[in-house]
Amino acid sequence: MFEEPHLRPRAANFQPLTPVSFLTRAAEAHPHRTAVIWRDATWDYAGLHAMAVRMAEALREAGIGRGDVVSIVARNRPEMLAAHFAVPALGAVLSTLNIRLDAGALGYILAHSESRLLLCDPACTGAAGEAARATGVRMLMLADPGEGPAPDRLDLLTGGSAAPPLDASAVTEEWQPICLNYTSGTTGAPKGAVYHHRGAFLNAMGNALTLGFGAATSYLWTLPMFHCNGWSHTWAVTAAGGTHVCLDAVEPAAIFDLIARHGVSHMCCAPVVLYMLLADPAAEAHRARLAAGEAGRVAVGTGGAAPSAHLIEQLGTLGFELTHLYGLTESYGPASICQTGEALADASNERKAAWLARQGYRHATSGTIRIAASGGAGGDAPPDGETQGEILLRGNTLMAGYYRDAAATERAFAGGWFHTGDLGVRDTDGAIRVTDREKDVIISGGENIASIEVEGVLHRHPAVLLAAVVAMPSAKWGELPCAFVELKPGREAAPDELEAFCRDQLAAFKVPRHYRFGELPKTATGKIQKFLLRQRLTDEGE
Structure with missing residues (x-):
């Protein structure tokens, strides 16, 4: 035909x-x-x-x-x-x-x-x-x-x-x-x-x-x-015929004001922006406006660090309903989405956090997502929530390639799939969960440590604004986890306190023994530049 x-x-x-x-x-x-x-x-x-x-x-x-x-x-x-x-x-x-x-x-x-x-x-x-x-x-x-x-x-x-x-x-x-x-x-x-x-x-x-x-x-x-x-x-908001509310700079007071004045229904941001909003004095006035019906609830899309139960609870007081997105520059942004939906509307914050810790399912037009064992050559990892593999993408919403870099393009699309460089698992219900970047896995004494897991624990500490865990060279262990921590304004936390906090929630070999405090280097979208942190540790050792 x-x-x-x-x-x-x-x-x-x-x-x-x-x-x-x-x-x-x-x-x-x-x-x-x-x-x-x-x-x-x-x-x-x-x-x-x-x-x-x-x-x-x-x-x-x-x-x-x-x-x-x-x-x-x-x-x-x-x-x-x-x-x-x-x-x-x-x-x-x-x-x-x-x-x-x-x-x-x-x-x-x-x-x-x-x-x-x-x-x-x-x-x-x-x-x-x-x-x-x-x-x-x-x-x-x-x-x-x-x-x-x-x-x-x-x-x-x-x-x-x-x-x-x-x-x-x-x-x-x-x-x-x-x-x-x-x-x-x-x-x-x-x-x-x-x-x-x-x-x-x-x-x-x-x-x-x-x-x-x-x-x-x-x-x-x-x-x-x-x-x-x-x-x-x-393009998406324009296709829907919605209203674009432009913002010159990410300033919490301005964000809260615009939400109330213009009936904001949706926004997206990096996790760091959410922590900024929660820590700002203007948050209390926004809660009052929300309670008085002068501001509405907002659907918030974010990606990166998985939201904790405490974060979901705190954002709920601001009227923010979280959606967890996953994607890369090469996938035009979001490739998968995790939403709580009606089924979890009345669930506990702990249940919502467990659900939103995942990156969920491919969105309507993003194509296919695989968790490939052995770099894609050994078939798919079983959907057991435990077997880890590289996340591979295929579909119509992937880049054509890297400009003026044929070799990098061929590596990225090797075997007919786009290689994200992210490691993940697929749960029994089919949802995916990112466990780490391949380059961010720490191998200490022969044991693999997922930096994202350790960071998730540190983010639950009430004094921690942001945390990044990277490998520190060790003559004895090969690598040790080192935590770079940015504290919330006006808060304090000693290394011993953070170590004890992690020890209560992690296996002993995963607990960072080394801590560095200060503002973390970030891209403009709030992503932490871990390669700079690794370089800092290398420079310290020279």
């Missing part, structure tokens, strides 16, 4: 999937619905669409076309959102840069990506300007509200809502690159993951469906849009 010529795809029944269509559709279907809130200004969907059209026209005039890389370093502001539609509509490739990178790191990415143009938030000009000058990349500044147009300054915030449809005719294949996202640097030098239109479309749709985005969604941008395109939520 499939070989019959009249059944082959044709223009009338086969168009490339692209998330650009989400904005053009929203502008047609509900032009006057609120699309973006930023500071004291709002834009409806007609206005956001017109902003994207103005940006596309400006980029076209600057010589940007199909295949060109356009970089942007900006906070979560309306132009950053518009860029996710304007740049791909031209057939160009969007590269969103981490605003916390120094000039050297930004320069590396600008050069490696062969960027043609850098769009820059005025708040990010220092390091970005230095990087642009060093690499010879032209930089266009985004105009702040009220500044108006000027040479090398792009004013997109002013202008009417009337505009011709955003022309995406340059998107002729859904496998075309749409974004170039660099890995966060938790393991060393960043690599450029090339996203395609098909994957962006499908991941956004999967997120919208799985997380329950809809017309009433008010999504607070506590997650940087530069991180995996905000886990594809730049």
